[in-house]
Amino acid sequence: MILNQLKDYLSDFIHQNLSIEEVGILYSGGIDSSIIIKILIEEIGINRIKPVTVGVKESHDVQNALNGGRELGFELNVCLLDSSLVNSAIERIFKMNVVSDVGKLAIAIPLFVGMKFLSQKNVRVVFLGQGADELFGGYKKYAELYRESKEAEVSKMMHNDLLSLVTDQMIMEKQIAKYIGITLVYPFLSPTVIKFAQSIPIRKHIIGNKDQPIRKALLRNLAENLGLSAKISNQPKKALQYGSGTVKLLRKIAKEAGYSNLPLWFESIS
Numbered sequence: 200m201i202l203n204q205l206k207d208y209l210s211d212f213i214h215q216n217l218s219i220e221e222v223g224i225l226y227s228g229g230i231d232s233s234i235i236i237k238i239l240i241e242e243i244g245i246n247r248i249k250p251v252t253v254g255v256k257e258s259h260d261v262q263n264a265l266n267g268g269r270e271l272g273f274e275l276n277v278c279l280l281d282s283s284l285v286n287s288a289i290e291r292i293f294k295m296n297v298v299s300d301v302g303k304l305a306i307a308i309p310l311f312v313g314m315k316f317l318s319q320k321n322v323r324v325v326f327l328g329q330g331a332d333e334l335f336g337g338y339k340k341y342a343e344l345y346r347e348s349k350e351a352e353v354s355k356m357m358h359n360d361l362l363s364l365v366t367d368q369m370i371m372e373k374q375i376a377k378y379i380g381i382t383l384v385y386p387f388l389s390p391t392v393i394k395f396a397q398s399i400p401i402r403k404h405i406i407g408n409k410d411q412p413i414r415k416a417l418l419r420n421l422a423e424n425l426g427l428s429a430k431i432s433n434q435p436k437k438a439l440q441y442g443s444g445t446v447k448l449l450r451k452i453a454k455e456a457g458y459s460n461l462p463l464w465f466e467s468i469s
Contacts, residue, residue, distance in 0.1 A: 201399075201417070202417070202420055202421050202424050204395060205392070205395060205417065205421055206238070206421060206424070206425070208389065208391040208392045208395055209234070209235070209238055209386050209387070209389075209392060210238050210241075210242065211391070212384075212386050212389035212391065212392065213235070213238055213239060213242060213326070213384070213386050214242055216324065216326075216384040216386075217242065217243060217324070218322075218323055218324040220247075220321065220322070220323065220324075221247050221248065221249050221320070221321070221322055222239065222243070222247065222248060222249070222322065222324045222325070222326065223248075223249045223250070223251060223314075223317035223320075223322040223324070223325040223326070223381075224236055224239065224248065224249075224250050224251070224325065224326040224327070225251060225252070225253070225310070225313045225314075225325065225326075225327050225328075226250040226251065226252050226264050226267065226268075226275065227252060227260045227263060227264055227328075227439070227442060228252070228260065228262075228263030228264035228265070228266055228267035228268075228431065228434065229263065229328070229431070229434045229436070230331075230415065230418055230419065230422050230427070230431060230432045230433075230434060231328030231329075231331040231332075231337075231387065231418070232327075232328040233267055233271070233422065233427055233431045233432075234328075234331075234418065234421060234422055234425060234427070235326050235328055235386055236248065236250060236267075236271065236273070236326075237271065237425045237426070237427060238386075238425070239326065240271065240273070245272065245273050248273065249276060249317060249320055249322050250264075250268065250273055250275050250276065251275070251276040251277070251278060251313045251316055251317055252264035252265075252275060252276075252277055252278070252313070253277075253278045253280060253309035253310075253312045253313045253316075253443055254277075254278075254279070254280055254309065254442065254443035254444050254445070255279065255280050255281075255443070255444035255445075255447070255448055256279055257444075258442065258443055258444035259437050259441070259442040259443075259444075260437070260439075260442040260443045260444075261277060261279070261443075261444075263434055263442075264277070265277070266430070266431075267431055270427075270428055270430070270431065276316065276320075278312050278313060278316050280308070280309070280312065280443065280444065280445065280448055281448075282448065282451070282452055282455075284312065285308055285445070285448055285449070285452065286452070288307075288308045288311050288312055288315075289304065289308065289468070291311065292304065292307050292308065292311055292375070293468075293469065295374060295375060295378050297371045297374045297375060298371065298469075300462070300465065301449065301461045301462055301464070301465035302440070303368075303371060304449070304465065305440035305445045305446050305449055306368065306371070306438075306439055306440050306445075307371060307375060308440075308445050308449075309439055309440070309443040309445055310372055310375055310439070311375050311379075313325075314375060314376055314379045314381050315379055317381065318379045318380055318381055322381070323380065323381060323382060324381070324382050324384060325376070325381050325382070325383055325384065326383075326384045326385075326386065327372070327383055327384070327385055328386075328387060329364065329368075329369065329372075329385055329387065329388065330361065330364060330385055330387035330388040330392075330393075331387045331415070331418060332360075332415070332436065333357055333360045333361040333364055334357070334361060334387060334388075334392070334393060334396035334397070335387075335396055335404050335415045335416075335417055335418045336353070336357065336401065336404030336405045336414050336415055336416070337414055337415045337418075337436060338360070338414070338436070339414070339436070340356070341353050341356065341357060341404075341405060341414065342405055342412040342414050344356065345401065345405045345412055346410070346412065350400070350401040350402065353401050353405070354401055357401075358397075361393075365388070369385070369388075396417075399417065403416065403417060404416060404417060418432075419432045419433070446461075449461060449464075452464075
């Protein structure tokens, strides 16, 4: 019943935000974007979806996304990052005035590159999986606090993280999208999904033995319900800037410029 409700809420919101043309998705191969793309395939068929992943050649995200594409039967578009592409992206991002530190820059780069690629393919609506971790207990720090039997504190931390996502990172993402001419859609952040997720007790988001808690339990069950493999649903979580290899590449660029410290390098170019 609970899983059917969640799937219906996601499906309804996705359906409401479909373009009459092709739609894009920033795909990492993880559970969140795989759930979205699986529902998209059910809604509009595989031929109207353009999935793209961004990262250095051997990065966590690129390899996982390729595996996910093979499992789900779609052709993945891969934008491989190198120093030249990153430097070009940085120049464009600075013109938008949307980043204030190197951490935000490392997130903005793969987002910009992926959205720009989709825009050049005439895609105007792009789906993202943001919000799933904050709503469904995906971060390791939630499990660590849960182990201490502090459910109320876990709930408060998740709420604060969601607020930070909506009032900070999402604003940056939408500014980049507006600059490129794209509309972003966040299925996990639809009002009905937020209300649903926050009505579920923490002990159902993080389950099992408190010594080895399983995070994002509801989404893992939904993934299984949708026919996704355990390989996809159990992928270890990596933030975009690390999973794509962007931070590692920025360190290389900074070192070549004579900086061993990324924040100092950022100050020198901003």
